[in-house]
Amino acid sequence: MSGSGKIILHIDMNSFYASVEAAHQPELKGKPIAIAGNPEERRGIIVTCSYEARSKGVKTTMQVHEALKLCPELIVLRPDFTRYRQASKAIFDILRSYTTMVEPVSIDEGYMDITEVEGNPIELIQEIQDRILRELDLPCSIGVSPNKFLSKMASDMKKPMGITVLRKREIEHKLWPMPIREMNGVGEKTAEKLSSLSIETIGDLASADEIKLKALLGINGLKLKNRANGIDSRKVDPESVYDYKSVGNSTTLPKDLTNQSELLKVIDQLSVKVSERLSTKQMIGYALQIMIRFKNRKTITRSLTLSHPLYDRNHIAEQAKGLFLKHWNGTPVRLLGVTVQDLADKSHAYKQIDLFSYEEDVKYEPVEKVIRELEEKHGKGILTRGMKSAKSVQNAETSFSKDFLDDHN
Template structure:
């Protein structure tokens, strides 16, 4: 039995990776900083104790921006942008390498802080969660303010929160007053605060749908709310057009999913230059082993084993292939994962240069609950090399 109308919060850590790095390098506060460089971007400590930082202008390669500080965003540098393009926009920006182990550590800290208030949390990734506040006593703004204070005390980082009647509005609202924002959004606020936004701000309207809506003269959420349903159905089909119409009005009945089993866990990397299977064999082998180890670590950390191991290869011409292999038992062992992934790799003709490689574990079950899948006798040892 709920205490009243739904109160759903979305908590989003502010420029998360960049903010974690600023804890380590506080002298960079207030400067444009881009995260996404390789190990060569590691700052150099000088004899006098000061640091020498890599600059974006010196970057050469094909990587992408992982994240950036708000000062870099003001110069037009955003996540997923090509690093070379970012260098044109902000050549003097500091470039730092990514440190995912550190980001995962702070992710665990902020989520643990929120769990001191409630377990009604839907984990949406390393830097964001939904929280169902419906049954918590008190005013929504006061609860959100206390949660934000707890997150800051646990991590030294700021977050932005929105409390709204549903997940869709909460997600939109957490972006409205960044950084360190606290937003209360109701259905009455939709015309004033949501309708002026670009349609891409609605979670679920991706780049392709945005382009197709633009071709129809629909650029804002308000224009989408006013669009003829028949027109939308002609271009998007009955189901998606119905969702578009409801989303534009701010309606969303999805529950906060407290527990969910992921379908798969994967790790992949895009190379800064195309790699040759033979000439770069040593480097590729090291990277491949590292990906398998990271998948194994993720499985152990989340308490799952995977029974289907797969690989993903993208060639220089962007052609992508995948291969999978089902094991007799689930595993979180990096050696077993590496063996199975290698067997998958043998089924791919590596005649072109490689652009991306990835490793995936699927058919996940909680560790200790997986069942054995018997194999025919001739397949008992499929990974011997």
């Protein structure tokens, strides 16, 4: 392997939830399967489906009744989160049997650095794929390259059950002709902006003017150009599953307040600032924390975890005010703070939406639009959202993501 000398793998399970169901119920093998949050309801949403279903035109985000029109024989199942967690844990146990350099990205996706593992790399990769299929009856695709970005792009090139090697010297022929919308890290909005510079392919981005790119997209424009040229210095980080990030804002009040409407107005103002910072960083979040400092300087923080993403100022304010009213006892308040936690990159939101939440997310039209755009770009099911430590959020609700994290402790 040329370039950095690293051998980085991206392991991506194929149609994971549907494959797990077929492994558990062999009679489902070879049949069109779909997982829906609420299959009994006409407006239930398909959150992932098997390749047999996809061949009939069934797609993620399609309503169940629409999918059944295209494929009357479609088998629609409710999700079994315990089963998926168990399968995910078994997959990562297999990966870690080769090296500790394993970085989970979501319940069905991760990176491996096998640079220091002895033996023929291609034989080793084939063995990993074969073991996951033989021991767990689950198919996966594996991308191989000197860095994370190229490995991620490679794993998408052949599905199901593909092994794709992408060397830096090959990117001109394999990567550059691809439409810019198919580049990992480029969402629909970014693609539209790039189109204004006549950037329609990854190759166009690789040779784009850096000054214009920075003016258009800021520092992210330069990062994307580097990726298009096969440059990505990110390391495989086994600890990144525990990363904890937040965006918040707080203010000391000009005087101690007890008037509820005035306090809620402050929360509105803080929520606007937090929303603006999230927008600037192109992030969404799944947990919210409020801080209340009373006249006697006693400070409390209270948090909750949400099943749908936070980024809109009104939605942030709604949740923050509810949390505040639940925990405020009428004592004069000196300081208030609002923080959105458990962040995820909006451009990778297709990996950050919890299967638990998808039916709920439909209520939030702007979020649904983003999800649909991302799903059209990536053609994948919606998986688990950002992972975090149980200690990060007090009084947090039970979440599939927390369970997934616990599996890696």
